[in-house]
Amino acid sequence: MSESLLEALDTKTQRRLTSTILLTLPMVLLTAFMYVGGGMPHGWRATVPMILTYVFVNVLFFQMLRTGRTDKYRAAFFITMAITFIISFMTNLIEMRGSLVLSAADMAKGETPFCHMVIPMTIIPAALTRTIIFPGRILGGFADVATMFTLWIGATLALGRGFCSWGCFYGGLDDGFSRLRKKPLIKKISERWTYLPYAVLVAIVLLSALTLSPTYCAWLCPYKAVTEFAAITSSTVVVQTILFYALFIGLVIVLPILTKKRTQCGLFCPFGAFQSFSNKINPFEIRINRDVCKDCQVCAQKCPTFSLDRNSIENGRTRLSCMKCGRCVDTCPKGAIAYHVKGTPLTFNSQRARLLFIYPAFLFLVVFGGGMIRDGIYRILLLISTGSMIR
Ligand code: SF4
Ligand code: SF4
DSSP states (O other): OOOOHHHHHHHHHHHHHHHHHHHHHHHHHHHHHHHHOOOOHHHHHHHHHHHHHHHHHHHHHHHHHOOOOOOHHHHHHHHHHHHHHHHHHHHHHHHSSSSEEHHHHHHHOOOOOOOOOGGGHHHHHHHHHHHHHHOOOSSSSOOOOHHHHHHHHHHHHHGGGGHHHHHHHHHHHHHHHSSSSSSSSSOOOOOOGGGGHHHHHHHHHHHHHHSSSIIIIIIIGGGGGGGGOOOOOOOHHHHHHHHHHHHHHIIIHHHHHHHHEEEHHHTTTTTHHHHGOOOOOOEEEEOOOOOTTOOOOOOHOOOTTTTOOOHHHHHHOOOOOOOOOOOOHHOOOOEEEEEEETTOOOOOHHHHHHHHHHHHHHHHHHHHHHHHHHHHHHHHHHHHSSSOOOO
């Protein structure tokens, strides 16, 4: 290679590095404000998690910008968030209520952390009967209703179903398990299963409105297996507990490992089905440039959420369920798929569209997960130094 070519390459690399640093700067400043805005923490056990989380968040964002790859760095955050969520949720609950067991008294007092999965079941009964069917703290306390609703509305408007890859603190579990094997053992799943989440959604909304109780939480939520649960006081609770564990093991662990797909999110979750409709109203989508696409189907094989098939590829659009994780964009050998701002021509600078998407998306990831990761690290340090995760 000639010297002038090497120099030109050097200048190009330097320019790219400078622009990456400049583009990372807003995130560096925003996250600094978020983490130390309320004052510096006291003691090494609080300071170390803050510094580690801050560095982790910003290194991932920097790498996302430097490499032009989205999914790998998103997943590193998303999976860490899910693991630390469980640690943080359980320990906080034990500190607040004294136990992970949910008693009738806790329900009556509204001592139940609010989670976004309940939203489709609460809106319709509230609109029809003015009854709030899920008891949760309205303001203050751990995971209250007001905070969850505000974050959910913001994320929905900005990301649509991207919420399920950039905001949901459960989604990192099946995402993580789906990455454990190099190749899938089960390669084909019939398309009709992808309609199951919509059927579950209709069923739980109707049943919740009829019984004025959150039926999904009571009978079908796999994440009950790793959060709070009812005391085993009757045969009904035994059946419910067996169902929670069976769904968790089947949909969150075993099937994701065998298929390399997010089976809980893509084949069962009614909240995800509900969230799919918000893809219609938010400004971002994933589009395929048909002039460049070679119909190789790699993107359909790689999509973890069953959101691409032969038809959608031919139409140049994903299915409604797309969670905007970016894996198809990263893996298309022809560079034919890109983040796209609705209303702009397909020729609109795709790097710019990606930037416009990943700033708010990553910020939501930090808002939802930053505190959980920090608390998770804190609990691990507490365990190492005192022998217990509970203060
Ligand atoms: S991976 Fe790229 S080239 Fe292959 S079908 Fe998908 S969009 Fe077309
Ligand atoms: S279509 Fe692409 S961006 Fe959407 S969920 Fe599938 S892999 Fe992710």
